[in-house]
Amino acid sequence: NAxxxxxxxxxxxxxxxxxxxxxxxxxxxxSMYWYRQDPGMGLxxxxxxxxxxxxDKGEVPNxxxxxxxxxxxxxLRLESAAPSQTSVYFCASSEAVVGYGYTFGSxxxxxxx
Amino acid sequence: AQSxxxxxxxxSVSEGALVLLxxxxxxxxxxxxxxxxxxxxxxxQLLLKYTSAATLVKGINGFEAEFKKSETSFHLTKPSxxxxxxxxxxxxxxxGSSYKLIFGSxxxxxxxx
Numbered sequence: 456n457a458x459x460x461x462x463x464x465x466x467x468x469x470x471x472x473x474x475x476x477x478x479x480x481x482x483x484x485x486s487m488y489w490y491r492q493d494p495g496m497g498l499x500x501x502x503x504x505x506x507x508x509x510x511d512k513g514e515v516p517n518x519x520x521x522x523x524x525x526x527x528x529x530x531l532r533l534e535s536a537a538p539s540q541t542s543v544y545f546c547a548s549s550e551a552v553v554g555y556g557y558t559f560g561s562x563x564x565x566x567x568x
Numbered sequence: 569a570q571s572x573x574x575x576x577x578x579x580s581v582s583e584g585a586l587v588l589l590x591x592x593x594x595x596x597x598x599x600x601x602x603x604x605x606x607x608x609x610x611x612x613q614l615l616l617k618y619t620s621a622a623t624l625v626k627g628i629n630g631f632e633a634e635f636k637k638s639e640t641s642f643h644l645t646k647p648s649x650x651x652x653x654x655x656x657x658x659x660x661x662x663x664g665s666s667y668k669l670i671f672g673s674x675x676x677x678x679x680x681x
Contacts, residue, residue, distance in 0.1 A: 497673035554600035
């Protein structure tokens with residue numbers, strides 16, 4: 456039971472570098488999400504994908520892009536990393552059903568120096 | 569719009585004492601409510617959820633929560649804290665036509681020996 460798998464688990468970037476965070480789920484869920492978690496600020500939604508082929512902005516989309524590659528995979532790209540993007544990033548998936556709840560990955564800890 | 573407020577960013581209890589973590593919600597539609605737990609360096613795991621069935625919901629690891637509509641609350645309790653309960657706890661709400669979860673800012677539980 457892999458659930459939601461995120462790679463990499465840790466990453467250090469220099470300001471201005473780019474990278475892609477990968478997320479894959481094996482539960483055949485329709486919806487996928489990217490959150491960032493910062494101390495004292497809880498979880499903030501960056502982007503989500505209600506179903507394969509669709510993506511929408513969340514609360515804090517600036518500086519990020521996403522791709523819903525297929526039903527299983529949803530990637531998050533930082534085109535030009537900034538220190539303000541230092542955070543822990545979580546991917547989650549769910550059925551597009553009210554009250555279903557999310558399954559989370561174990562996170563990617565990103566440091567931008 | 570929906571929102572969640574978790575009172576107390578940090579709660580400290582002695583091992584064996586009652587755990588009470590507070591969550592108040594705001595929702596113009598009947599809510600679905602969730603509690604998630606995040607152990608250090610891990611993703612979020614579902615503890616329990618309220619989906620309009622019984623108002624007292626039992627979850628994993630001995631936790632339970634009671635939905636009180638009149639108080640717009642969904643507080644999480646456990647009769648006797650264990651050291652392994654030390655973690656961060658998040659309350660979340662959804663409802664109406666939206667299946668996206670709105671998270672509170674989290675409460676970190678410290679359990680003293």
